[in-house]
Amino acid sequence: MSDDFNDNPFDQLKGANAPDPRTDARKRAMLAGMAAFEAAQKTEKTTAPTKGYGASGRLSSIISSLKGIKIMDMRIPIGTVAIALLIVPLGYQLYSSTSMTPADTSERAPIVVADAPKPQDEPIPDAAARVPSMVSPAPSSRPSAPTTKAPVSPAPAEPVAAEPAQDASLANQASAPVADAAQMEAAPTIDRLAPPGVDTKRTVNSGAAAFGGASAPARPIALNSTVQTQTVAQPSDQFASFAEQRLKVAATDPVSTFSLDVDTASYAYARRLIEGGEVPAPDAVRIEEMINYFPYDYAPAESAAVPFQPTVAVYPTPWNAKTQLLQIGIKGYIPPAEETKPANLVFLIDTSGSMDSPDKLPLLQRAFGLLVDQLGADDTVSIVAYAGSAGVVLEPTKATEKAKILSALGELKPYGTTAGSEGITLAYRLAEQARVAGGANRVILATDGDFNVGIDDPKALETFIKAKRESGITLSVLGFGRGINDSTMQALAQTGNGNASYISSFREAQKVLVDQVGGTLHTIAKDVKVQVEFNPAVISEYRLIGYETRVLNREDFNNDKVDAGDVGAGTTVTALYEITPVGSGAELVDPLRYGGEAATDTKPGDEIAFLKMRYKQPDSDVSQLIEKAVTPAVVYGDIADVTDDMRFAAAVAAFGQKLRDSDYGGTMSWEQIEALARSGKGADEGGYRAEFISLVRTASLLKPDTATPAN
Amino acid sequence: MHAPVMGLTAAAPIDPTAAITRALVVRAQNGDAAAFGELLEDHYDLIHRTAWKWCGNRTDAEDIAQDVCVKLGSAIAGFDGRSAFSSWVYRITLNAVRDMQRASSRRGKYASAFAEVSPEDHPADQEEAATNNQLWAAVRQLPEKQRDAVLLVYAEELSHAAAADIMGIKEATVSFHVHEARKTLRGLL
Numbered sequence: 001m002s003d004d005f006n007d008n009p010f011d012q013l014k015g016a017n018a019p020d021p022r023t024d025a026r027k028r029a030m031l032a033g034m035a036a037f038e039a040a041q042k043t044e045k046t047t048a049p050t051k052g053y054g055a056s057g058r059l060s061s062i063i064s065s066l067k068g069i070k071i072m073d074m075r076i077p078i079g080t081v082a083i084a085l086l087i088v089p090l091g092y093q094l095y096s097s098t099s100m101t102p103a104d105t106s107e108r109a110p111i112v113v114a115d116a117p118k119p120q121d122e123p124i125p126d127a128a129a130r131v132p133s134m135v136s137p138a139p140s141s142r143p144s145a146p147t148t149k150a151p152v153s154p155a156p157a158e159p160v161a162a163e164p165a166q167d168a169s170l171a172n173q174a175s176a177p178v179a180d181a182a183q184m185e186a187a188p189t190i191d192r193l194a195p196p197g198v199d200t201k202r203t204v205n206s207g208a209a210a211f212g213g214a215s216a217p218a219r220p221i222a223l224n225s226t227v228q229t230q231t232v233a234q235p236s237d238q239f240a241s242f243a244e245q246r247l248k249v250a251a252t253d254p255v256s257t258f259s260l261d262v263d264t265a266s267y268a269y270a271r272r273l274i275e276g277g278e279v280p281a282p283d284a285v286r287i288e289e290m291i292n293y294f295p296y297d298y299a300p301a302e303s304a305a306v307p308f309q310p311t312v313a314v315y316p317t318p319w320n321a322k323t324q325l326l327q328i329g330i331k332g333y334i335p336p337a338e339e340t341k342p343a344n345l346v347f348l349i350d351t352s353g354s355m356d357s358p359d360k361l362p363l364l365q366r367a368f369g370l371l372v373d374q375l376g377a378d379d380t381v382s383i384v385a386y387a388g389s390a391g392v393v394l395e396p397t398k399a400t401e402k403a404k405i406l407s408a409l410g411e412l413k414p415y416g417t418t419a420g421s422e423g424i425t426l427a428y429r430l431a432e433q434a435r436v437a438g439g440a441n442r443v444i445l446a447t448d449g450d451f452n453v454g455i456d457d458p459k460a461l462e463t464f465i466k467a468k469r470e471s472g473i474t475l476s477v478l479g480f481g482r483g484i485n486d487s488t489m490q491a492l493a494q495t496g497n498g499n500a501s502y503i504s505s506f507r508e509a510q511k512v513l514v515d516q517v518g519g520t521l522h523t524i525a526k527d528v529k530v531q532v533e534f535n536p537a538v539i540s541e542y543r544l545i546g547y548e549t550r551v552l553n554r555e556d557f558n559n560d561k562v563d564a565g566d567v568g569a570g571t572t573v574t575a576l577y578e579i580t581p582v583g584s585g586a587e588l589v590d591p592l593r594y595g596g597e598a599a600t601d602t603k604p605g606d607e608i609a610f611l612k613m614r615y616k617q618p619d620s621d622v623s624q625l626i627e628k629a630v631t632p633a634v635v636y637g638d639i640a641d642v643t644d645d646m647r648f649a650a651a652v653a654a655f656g657q658k659l660r661d662s663d664y665g666g667t668m669s670w671e672q673i674e675a676l677a678r679s680g681k682g683a684d685e686g687g688y689r690a691e692f693i694s695l696v697r698t699a700s701l702l703k704p705d706t707a708t709p710a711n
Numbered sequence: 712m713h714a715p716v717m718g719l720t721a722a723a724p725i726d727p728t729a730a731i732t733r734a735l736v737v738r739a740q741n742g743d744a745a746a747f748g749e750l751l752e753d754h755y756d757l758i759h760r761t762a763w764k765w766c767g768n769r770t771d772a773e774d775i776a777q778d779v780c781v782k783l784g785s786a787i788a789g790f791d792g793r794s795a796f797s798s799w800v801y802r803i804t805l806n807a808v809r810d811m812q813r814a815s816s817r818r819g820k821y822a823s824a825f826a827e828v829s830p831e832d833h834p835a836d837q838e839e840a841a842t843n844n845q846l847w848a849a850v851r852q853l854p855e856k857q858r859d860a861v862l863l864v865y866a867e868e869l870s871h872a873a874a875a876d877i878m879g880i881k882e883a884t885v886s887f888h889v890h891e892a893r894k895t896l897r898g899l900l
Contacts (some may be wrong), residue, residue, distance in 0.1 A: 009896060010865040010889075012846050018763035018772070021755065025773040030751050033780030037739070037747045040785040353774060 240487040241283045242548040244662055247541050249589050250534040256544055257552040259564035260330075260528040260573050264512075265479060265489065267293035268502040270659065271695055272482075279702050280659065284486065287656035288546030288575065294652065294688055295516075296572045296645040298331040307333040307524040308567065310611060310628050313643075315636040317578055318650050318676055319657075319668045322586030326542075326577040326630065327646055328532070328611060332524045334570040341522060342378035342439035344396070345371075348427040349412060350447035351385045356414035357448075359504070360481045364446050365409050367478070367509035372406065374517050375399035378439075382430040383408055386423025396434035424455060424464070431473045438619065440522060441473045442498065448481040458488065465496045474498045474523075474566075478512070490549070497526065497566050515686060522569040525615035527623065529564045530575060531557045534609045540587050541580040543664060545653050557614060560623045567615070576653050578664065579608070606632050640679075647680030648689060655696055659703075670700030732796050739787050747787065750796075751780055757797065758804050764866050765808045765858075767851060771815075778807045794876050801867075801877040805859055853892050856880075860888035 248256065266289035270280045298311040308330040317323045335341075347368055355361040372381060376399060383394035383405075394408040427443045435441050455461040465475055475496025477489045480503055493500035501512045529552060534542050544551075556562040567573060580586050609630040614623040636642045639650070654668045654676065668676075674696045681689045732753070738746035755776065762775035782803050790799055850861055856878070863874035864885065875882040 009846060009893070010850075010861055013850065013862070013865040014868060018760040019769070021759040021773065021776065022769075025776070026755055026759070029755065029773070029777035029780040030748070032777050033751050033784045034744065034748060036781040036784030037744060037787065038784075040788060041742050041744070353777065 240490065240549065244660070244664075245544045245546070245548055245551075247543045247588055247664070249541055250539045251536040251592070254534045254536055255531060255554050256534070256542065256577070257529065257531045257554050257557045258544065258547045258575070259550040259552055260530060260567060260575075261288050261547060261550045261565050262292060262567060262571050262573055263289050263490065263493065263500050264293040265486065265500045265502040266290060268504050268508055269479075269486065271691075272502075272504040274695055274698050274702060277702065279699070282660045285656055285660045286546060286549065287653055287660070288550070290656045291546065291574050291576065291649050291652045292572070294648065294692070295686070296329055296331070296574060296649065297643075297682075298329040298572055298645075300331050301333040304333055304335060304524065304617075306624075306626070307615065307617075308626075310613060310626065312611060312628060312630050313634050313636065313646055314579070314608060314630065315642045315646060315650075316639050318639060318647075318672070319654055320578070320586060322584045323578050323580045324635070325646075325650055325653075326532075326579050326609065327574065327649060328530065328577075329572060329574045329645075329649075330567070330613075332567045332569050332571045332573075335522065335524070342380075342436040343375065343522075344380050344431060344434045344436045344439060344441045345375075346382045346384060346427045346431045346434075346443045347409075348384050348386060348423055348443055348445045349393075350445075351412055351414050352448075353414050355448055355480070357481060360448050361412060361414050363503065363506060363509065364478075364480055365412065366506060367503055367513055368409055368446070369406055370509060371513040371517065372399060372402060372409075374514060378436070380434045380436070381405050382427075382434060383412075384423060384427040384430060385412060386426075392426060392430065396430055424461070428464075428468050428473060431468075432471075435472075443468075443473060443475045443496070444478060444498075445475060445492070446478045446480060448479070458491075462491065462495045465492060469495065469497050476500070478503050494565075497523075497563070499566075499568075511686065511688070516568075516571065523566045523618045524569050526566040526618055527560070527562075527564040528567050528573075528613065528615040529557050529562075529623075531612045531614075532577065532609050533612075534579070535607050536582075538582055538606060538608050539579050540582045540584075540591075541589060543578045545576040545578060546656065547575065557612070558623075560616070560621060574649050576649060608632065608635070644680040644682035647676055648682070649680075651677035651680055651696075652692065655692075655699070659699065669705045670696060674700070729795070733792075736787070736790060736792070736796050740790070747784065750787075751783065754783075754797070754800050755780070758800060761801065761804045761867070762808060764862055765805070765851070766812070767847060771811060775804065775807045775811055778811070779804050782807065795873075798873065798877045801863070802879070805877070809855060849896055850892070853895060857888045857892035857895065860885050861892045864889055 263286075266284065266286040270285055270290070273280045273284070299309060301308045311327075311329040311331075313327045314324050315327070317325050349364065349368075351361070355364070375381065379399040380396045381394065381399055382392070382396040385391060385393050393412065394405060397405055397408075399405070424443075424445075427445075431441050431443055455464055469475070475492060476498030477493045477496075477500045479486070479489050479500065489500045489502075501508075503509050503512060531554070550565065552562065552564065565573075580588075607629050611628045611630060613626040615626070616623045639647060651673050654673045656662075657664065658668065658670070658673065674693055677689065677693050677696060681693065684690055732750070735746045735750045735753075739750055758779045759772055759776040762772040762779070763769070766772060766775070779800070783800070786803070790796070850858060852858075853861065859878055860874060863869050863877060864871060869877075871882050871885045875885045878885065
């Protein structure tokens with residue numbers, strides 16, 4: 001060391017002066033410190049400091065009882081510990097990797113993790129299964145897992161527990177609806193039983209069942225993506241990973257079922273990244289959310305009784321001359337102004353230190369200001385802050401008292417504390433307090449990714465939100481800034497029957513909170529499900545574009561207990577199928593050599609497909625059915641003949657597929673997509689489509705086409 | 712601040728600043744908000760300076776300083792006086808630095824790309840230049856323990872004993888970390 005003394009490089013570190021802190025930062029820090037100090041003082045008065053001797057005295061050793069006898073007795077516990085450390089992992093290794101493993105455990109293991117739509121046969125068996133594997137790996141304890149399981153599970157649930165998970169891969173099992181119904185009944189009670197924190201892996205609620213569509217490869221995403229999500233390339237943002245919808249053969253798999261999705265967060269997120277010069281990760285691109293970002297001019301519904309009517313069209317696919325696109329669009333009923341229901345809104349606002357950025361809290365304040373401007377005399381607003389200056393900021397207040405609401409909003413400060421996180425329970429309590437019968441009771445969570453709202457365990461949080469949803473209070477999530485945990489945001493909004501939107505700019509706030517406020521506030525139909533049955537005589541193959549995270553089981557369609565997406569007033573929702581007509585030469589799957597023809601003879605002639613939609617009135621638990629046949633009458637021969645909306649939707653789908661590096665349809669060049677979007681621009685009142693066109697151009701620079709464009 | 716060094720004095724000379732700080736701490740622990748305010752006032756510069764040296768940019772330093780103020784407010788009741796108050800403040804600051812850097816490495820490396828003015832665009836003024844040269848950058852890259860030891864001993868010019876107190880390790884271990892740091896940096900500088 002001494003040789004370094006002459007020339008110590010660290011000497012240069014001496015005497016460096018950090019610049020003086022800025023006075024406003026200093027003042028803010030002081031204020032925050034004082035606030036924390038005062039908060040600490042308040043709590044301290046109620047709780048005596050616990051130092052030293054409490055009720056049970058001070059623990060000086062865990063094995064104090066032995067201590068007095070002989071100090072060398074220490075060897076026994078230490079030796080035991082050492083042996084245990086060696087034996088337990090070794091035993092576990094033997095237990096799990098050799099032929100000593102009982103056959104049934106290996107089969108059950110995936111069930112635990114797989115998050116299949118099955119009833120909660122309580123967390124106890126799960127814990128029981130875990131305990132023997134970790135603590136007592138000795139073979140003698142093996143049978144204990146099944147036996148402990150038996151008494152705990154309710155008798156009828158036992159077979160169900162094992163079946164749906166394995167059946168999940170076989171979509172159309174006849175027994176499945178029964179199992180499903182049983183499980184759905186079981187679910188709510190069980191959710192209540194499940195203690196938070198015990199069962200993080202597999203609390204399944206109806207939402208999870210809804211998204212755990214067995215027929216699609218996408219099912220692992222389900223709801224609790226926060227738990228088992230693979231975080232993808234984007235370093236700061238978390239997305240549930242999902243596989244693309246695969247091609248289906250109409251002869252063997254003629255029915256496609258999914259839940260409507262009105263979220264638009266994916267487009268806003270992708271736009272922000274692209275404008276910042278990055279290509280979003282494939283899992284961040286959800287094509288249906290991109291398509292649904294844009295308003296389309298579908299035929300409106302006439303009355304609240306039938307809140308929407310589907311618009312159907314078939315037209316040539318822009319990226320494949322031999323296939324066609326089947327577009328299904330709906331527009332939610334817009335109730336006349338005098339019929340709008342009162343709204344009871346609770347803003348649950350993240351005020352953690354990270355919100356202190358121009359695109360976060362200040363934007364949020366202006367955005368909520370916009371929303372408050374929309375409200376009428378019957379509406380109430382309350383504000384709760386969490387993670388920071390936590391607590392009730394504004395008790396339920398009539399929306400007519402705008403000044404009071406806006407000043408309360410304006411006073412929100414991002415104090416960097418993380419204390420006091422009663423947030424979400426407080427928000428729901430206020431929502432309960434100001435509940436309006438027959439109106440919209442909604443908590444709007446605004447955050448930049450800090451979901452530390454008071455319930456740490458994601459499953460417990462979902463259970464809580466779900467229970468509240470059943471009591472009629474829904475939850476929407478608005479994301480701000482970067483670093484948002486997208487999968488959590490999605491999961492919460494889906495569980496809470498609300499929508500998740502990503503607010504990247506004031507303009508976006510205007511779109512979500514002003515132009516489409518009806519969709520946010522006034523639900524006109526809930527649990528909207530779509531089922532399309534293709535006629536194998538006309539259609540040989542089909543593929544749903546997007547909706548990977550929304551796929552339902554075929555049997556879920558008629559099961560009113562399965563949760564699905566809600567549609568707000570005036571919302572437009574679009575779904576696209578790429579369909580391959582029989583004999584077009586574009587089939588990717590070879591026909592069966594033996595007996596593929598049986599199904600076709602009963603079909604009524606030339607119908608392409610049959611569309612069924614189920615929805616519930618906002619205040620009903622019984623679903624209504626809308627049916628519509630897709631006949632050759634809606635087929636357009638040339639894409640130039642279809643409406644602007646359709647061309648534009650096709651362009652957005654192509655854009656999404658290209659951005660995702662889709663296996664299908666990624667063959668259009670950026671120029672072709674741009675030209676198609678331009679041709680479908682139409683009146684473009686909000687300017688959203690013009691923005692999309694420029695976004696395509698930016699994307700083409702970020703991810704240039706390779707030398708061989710399509711077709 | 713010039714304590715007279717006299718071999719004959721039996722008791723250590725009383726450092727008036729330290730005594731005042733001690734008194735303020737006791738008052739703050741008894742719930743005196745004004746005393747706590749004064750403590751913050753006295754120590755904010757220390758906190759900010761440390762945070763700055765450790766991370767080398769203004770926004771982070773300010774955020775950390777604010778976090779530390781908050782932590783001081785909620786934790787001062789638990790300060791047991793076993794070490795000097797300033798050591799305790801150092802310790803909290805270093806923990807805050809560590810927390811923030813871990814959090815930001817999770818949050819995303821591209822966040823700075825979205826800052827309206829990236830650090831490179833901003834002409835460094837003299838003071839920034841003083842803490843932003845190659846050596847500083849290299850030291851900030853060191854493993855946490857080594858970095859803390861080097862900065863405490865050299866940049867903050869504390870004794871090894873004081874650094875050891877702050878880091879909660881033995882004096883010899885501080886020397887070890889400094890030595891390790893020197894070895895690590897030998898290739899770089």
